Amino acid sequence: MKLKGILNILTSFAIASLVFACSNVDEDNRFIEIEDPVTPQDSTGIIVTKNVLIEDYTGQMCQNCPLASDVIKNLHEIYNDSTLIPVAIYSGKPGMCIPVGKKGSLTTNEGQEYFEKWGLSDQPIGLVNRKDGPLEKSKWPAKVLEFSREEAPLAMDVKSVLSEDGKTINVHVVVNPIKSVSGKLQLWILEDNIVGIQKMPDGKPKKDYLHNHVFRASVNGTWGEDMQFTEKNTFEKDYVVNVQDDWKGKDIHIVAFVYNDNEGVLQVVRSF
Numbered sequence: 102m103k104l105k106g107i108l109n110i111l112t113s114f115a116i117a118s119l120v121f122a123c124s125n126v127d128e129d130n131r132f133i134e135i136e137d138p139v140t141p142q143d144s145t146g147i148i149v150t151k152n153v154l155i156e157d158y159t160g161q162m163c164q165n166c167p168l169a170s171d172v173i174k175n176l177h178e179i180y181n182d183s184t185l186i187p188v189a190i191y192s193g194k195p196g197m198c199i200p201v202g203k204k205g206s207l208t209t210n211e212g213q214e215y216f217e218k219w220g221l222s223d224q225p226i227g228l229v230n231r232k233d234g235p236l237e238k239s240k241w242p243a244k245v246l247e248f249s250r251e252e253a254p255l256a257m258d259v260k261s262v263l264s265e266d267g268k269t270i271n272v273h274v275v276v277n278p279i280k281s282v283s284g285k286l287q288l289w290i291l292e293d294n295i296v297g298i299q300k301m302p303d304g305k306p307k308k309d310y311l312h313n314h315v316f317r318a319s320v321n322g323t324w325g326e327d328m329q330f331t332e333k334n335t336f337e338k339d340y341v342v343n344v345q346d347d348w349k350g351k352d353i354h355i356v357a358f359v360y361n362d363n364e365g366v367l368q369v370v371r372s373f
Contacts, residue, residue, distance in 0.1 A: 149279055151253035153180075153245045154358055154369040155187040156228040157314075158221055158235075160198035161207060164300040167310070169225035169238040176245060184249055186356060186371045188291060190316045192216035193224050205297050207315055211323050231365035253368045254282045255330060259357040261342075261372040267350040270342040272320065272372070274357050278330040284361035287325030290317040290342060291371075293352045317348060320355070328359070 155173065159166040173187045191198055192212035199206035201213070219228065219235055226235045229244040236244060256277040261270050272288065292315050299310035319325075320340050330336055344350045358369035 149253040149256065150184070151230075151249060151251045151367075152184050152186055152369045153248050154228075154230055154356070154366045155185070155241060155245070156215070156231075157187055157189045158192055158212075158216055158219075158224055158226050158228075159189050160191060160193040160224050161205075161298055162199065162300050163193065163197045163224045164302055164304055166225045167299060167301055169227065170313075172238045172241055176242060180245065180249070182371070182373070185245060186369050187314050188289060188316050188356060189312065189314050190215055192221075194222070197224055199298075207295065207297065207312060209316065209318065211319055212316055214323055230369075231360055254278065254280050255359065255368050257357060257359070257368045257370045259288075259355050259370050259372045261353070261355045263344075263350045263353070268344055270344060270350065270353060270355070272340040272342060272355050274336075274338050274340070276328075276330055276336040276359065278332050278334065278336075281330065281332045282359070282361075282367060283327075283329045284359045284364075284367060285325035286321070286328045286338075287358050287360065288320035288340060289356045290320060290348075291315060291354045291356055292317050292348055293354065294349070295352075314354075317345075317353075325360075330359070 157169055157173065159169060170189070173185075176185055190212045191207040191209065193208075193216060198208045201208050201210055221235055225238055227238065227241060228234075229236055229241055230248045232248065233244065256279065258275045260273045263270050274286070274288065276286070293313045295312040295315055296309050297312055298306055298308050299312070301307050301310075320342055328336070342353075342355070344353065355372040356369065357371075358366050360366045
């Protein structure tokens with residue numbers, strides 16, 4: 102990763118936010134001085150890099166929301182798909198989203214519950230590893246860099262296999278704690294390559310906009326399952342996902358993460 106490239110991208114985000122953001126950005130936040138990232142290790146030399154979850158709260162009728170998607174696309178030029186894991190959660194107030202059940206809607210009841218839980222109002226807005234509260238898109242790059250340098254207390258892996266008939270997905274999750282932690286294990290269903298309507302920054306609707314990493318549903322409850330992970334004791338669990346009629350099974354991925362209220366997201370992974 103080149104420092105000059107990161108600084109250029111951060112500067113571009115800051116300048117763009119002056120034009121497009123839903124609210125103003127403080128002058129002190131427009132340019133951020135950063136150092137090259139360091140890969141953390143524990144005392145045994147095991148690499149424990151922490152991945153970063155961006156919960157992008159967005160709406161199909163939100164004309165500035167595609168700009169947040171552009172921020173994520175630019176971040177993917179720096180970070181690989183394993184390190185940076187975005188989830189587009191379609192939700193919001195009337196006028197910003199297409200209501201659940203309406204034709205072409207990507208809004209979900211669970212997404213609405215998350216939107217209300219975090220006390221969100223304007224969009225686009227996001228949570229980065231569920232730390233430091235809701236953040237405007239201009240602040241995502243610096244937070245991704247910061248959190249990706251933190252030491253992770255556990256390693257994770259998730260695999261998903263679509264059945265031959267395309268009706269179910271078998272999911273296998275493995276958690277290897279480096280130290281004992283407590284929290285919730287959450288699994289989400291994502292879908293890529295969804296073509297649908299989206300209001301664009303010029304205010305005009307685009308009927309064939311490509312929506313990616315779209316939150317479809319939770320696998321194990323809205324808020325996940327309470328877990329206690331014990332140091333060096335591997336945890337494994339299997340799940341079965343029923344593929345809904347309006348999903349394309351080949352474009353479905355699973356995001357698995359462990360979080361708690363005090364530390365936010367401890368680790369996150371995605372199936373490919």
